[in-house]
Ligand SMILES: O=C(O)C1=C[C@@H](OP(=O)(O)O)[C@@H](O)[C@H](O)C1
């Protein structure tokens with residue numbers, strides 16, 4: 001079987017673990033942004049397409065896979081666990097599965113780089129098989145909490161052979177001979193926790209149930225059905241109860257990946273705050289568990305239109321037009337957080353251009369992303385002359401009604417979304433904004449700078 005290692009578009013180690021040589025990037029105010037673009041495939045669905053391809057029997061074909069560092073790491077891990085993974089053309093990938101129960105022990109450390117999703121979902125996969133796998137990542141991933149994944153996996157019979165202090169990577173995990181089905185209430189609104197437990201439940205001889213108090217993105221549930229598993233979702237007073245029948249016959253299939261709403265957020269907000277702009281982002285996934293930012297921007301008075309709504313690969317997509325206009329501050333309720341969890345940095349930037357304050361509530365989970373995003377956003381705003389306050393888990397941003405000073409150097413702390421959000425700010429602030437490092441943008445949106453330049457942005 002051809003494993004296709006040589007065919008990878010870029011080496012999965014493009015962002016090295018030590019990562020010391022920073023390459024700053026600046027954006028400056030200039031011309032309006034105009035044009036139609038298509039941002040890359042959704043990161044959450046891309047990781048899952050490769051993981052389900054690994055666990056299925058037969059061949060899975062993926063269209064429009066996100067070819068970014070995080071996802072390439074998952075492709076590499078799927079290979080190490082026994083899948084045949086080949087890149088056939090740009091965005092078109094073929095996975096020949098090892099099948100549930102058929103994984104092989106990886107010969108070396110699974111290095112997930114900057115990727116929380118890839119590492120945590122694969123822990124669920126490997127930790128439910130009688131193999132030992134070692135997980136590691138870059139300096140950012142090494143700070144992120146993994147006990148939230150290990151705790152349920154231990155209940156399912158896995159052994160944590162070793163772990164870094166505080167339940168972090170590098171860690172080694174050994175799965176049991178037979179995985180125990182459990183009922184698990186997630187301690188935080190996290191699709192990664194939910195997904196790790198469900199993926200582990202795939203190799204267990206019974207029903208694995210996850211209860212989540214707040215609904216989080218449901219790509220794993222949808223993909224389970226798509227690959228042939230029996231999964232039920234019930235809305236109850238306690239939240240959502242997801243029950244999966246273990247050891248199904250997962251069959252390889254086709255996955256078409258829609259455009260990532262979390263990447264679309266950057267050009268859309270850039271158009272809303274840059275005078276004279278009008279941008280259309282095509283094919284954006286409109287899954288309601290991902291559209292909290294759009295809801296919020298509309299409440300802020302944004303000129304946003306949805307066109308050409310249609311279904312692609314089990315998701316509704318639309319072309320979204322965003323046009324420049326005044327925004328007003330709003331209060332964002334905590335229950336909306338799971339549907340826009342990765343969009344708060346760019347929402348904070350939109351809020352800095354709005355008239356009046358914007359209060360974002362219930363942001364606890366932002367502290368455990370690629371950086372402490374609550375702190376990183378507040379510091380980035382302050383560096384650019386915007387008053388903001390953190391109070392408990394809430395963030396209050398004092399909007400300027402379009403008069404953002406800018407001029408700051410933003411510490412990105414190995415976090416792609418902090419870098420992209422503040423580069424958006426610099427397109428419409430009085431003075432340029434500099435992000436201290438552009439390297440991490442490649443983890444989710446490698447073509448970001450080129451695509452923004454295509455729209456007329458000044459980035460260098
Ligand atoms: O399941 C997923 O694909 C993701 C879940 C979210 O993380 P949490 O589960 O930690 O909230 C999100 O921040 C991440 O970018 C992708």
Ligand SMILES: C=C(OP(=O)(O)O)C(=O)O
Nearest residue numbers: 114115116117118342369
């Ligand atoms: C939080 C993110 O990703 P992950 O958890 O996969 O590192 C993100 O992309 O914003």
